[in-house]
Amino acid sequence: MTDLPLVLVPIRDQPARAALFLDFDGTLAPIVDDPAAAAPLPGVPDLLGALSRRFGLVAVVSGRPVDFLADALRRPPRVHLVGLYGMEQLDSDGRPVTAAGPAEPWRPVVAEVSRRAVAEAPEGAGVEPKGLTVTLHWRRRPDAEGWIRQFADQQAAATGLVPQPGRMSIELRPPVDADKGTVVRRLGAGWDAAACFGADLGALPAFAALADLGRAGMAVARVAVVDADSPPEVAAAADLVVDGPAGAEALLRQLLEAPEGPAGAGGVVGAGAPGGASR
Numbered sequence: 001m002t003d004l005p006l007v008l009v010p011i012r013d014q015p016a017r018a019a020l021f022l023d024f025d026g027t028l029a030p031i032v033d034d035p036a037a038a039a040p041l042p043g044v045p046d047l048l049g050a051l052s053r054r055f056g057l058v059a060v061v062s063g064r065p066v067d068f069l070a071d072a073l074r075r076p077p078r079v080h081l082v083g084l085y086g087m088e089q090l091d092s093d094g095r096p097v098t099a100a101g102p103a104e105p106w107r108p109v110v111a112e113v114s115r116r117a118v119a120e121a122p123e124g125a126g127v128e129p130k131g132l133t134v135t136l137h138w139r140r141r142p143d144a145e146g147w148i149r150q151f152a153d154q155q156a157a158a159t160g161l162v163p164q165p166g167r168m169s170i171e172l173r174p175p176v177d178a179d180k181g182t183v184v185r186r187l188g189a190g191w192d193a194a195a196c197f198g199a200d201l202g203a204l205p206a207f208a209a210l211a212d213l214g215r216a217g218m219a220v221a222r223v224a225v226v227d228a229d230s231p232p233e234v235a236a237a238a239d240l241v242v243d244g245p246a247g248a249e250a251l252l253r254q255l256l257e258a259p260e261g262p263a264g265a266g267g268v269v270g271a272g273a274p275g276g277a278s279r
Helices: 006-013 044-054 066-072 101-120 142-159 180-188 203-215 232-236 244-257
Strands: 018-022 057-061 080-083 088-090 096-098 126-129 134-137 162-166 169-173 193-198 219-226 240-243
Touching: 006 018, 006 193, 006 219, 006 244, 018 180, 018 244, 044 057, 044 244, 057 180, 066 080, 066 088, 080 180, 101 126, 101 134, 101 142, 134 142, 142 162, 142 169, 180 193, 180 203, 193 203, 193 244, 203 219, 203 232, 219 232, 219 244, 240 244
Parallel strands: 018 057, 018 193, 057 080, 193 219, 219 240
Antiparallel strands: 080 088, 088 096, 126 134, 134 169, 162 169
């Protein structure tokens, strides 16, 4: 067995007091052109269940609607599913948690912007309504990027929605304090160790929140899950880099199966990691 990276050893050695925060797109599921077609790697739902039996907290934190996560991941037992950056949540028993709060009045605003986007977007540009947010994609229509950026800026100015850049996309969201960082701070408080796996710009607030918890005494690990199109800022903010969802799954299995014992050697997992070394 390959030695476990040093930054994950505290999580291995105190699993009942450790939390895992995992993104969905680009981390548990490959990035695809059609967001509706995204699916986790085949072994991921069962892996999440196994992780939840060993570690104190396992949470999937995503910009996806929570119902999408529940269906895609087959409602893994004891796993917190957090959608729309914390505005939707299913707890570890699968019960809905009311988290939208101040975002809820923005639902009709988002619905109207979504309607306009569907009506006006160039053919091939993606419009992904999510209830409390809407994401505009140009992955299948690269020349639509200019239109999408202009539309997002216009709608932000007209409605007060906040544009959030993503991977070949922009999401319009309510102007409320909800991102992956707020989720990590809320669910991560009180644990002795925590790791966060993230693949896109939305992971940066989660990495920052984990860094704050680390300064307060928690053992933390920020894991960037990268591919050829990954924003370089994600790897730059991480303690460890892995190569795509397959690398993330392999590292999670290694963490699950690692016996408690002496620290292993650190390093990058996967040949595609930028820079050739972990931080």
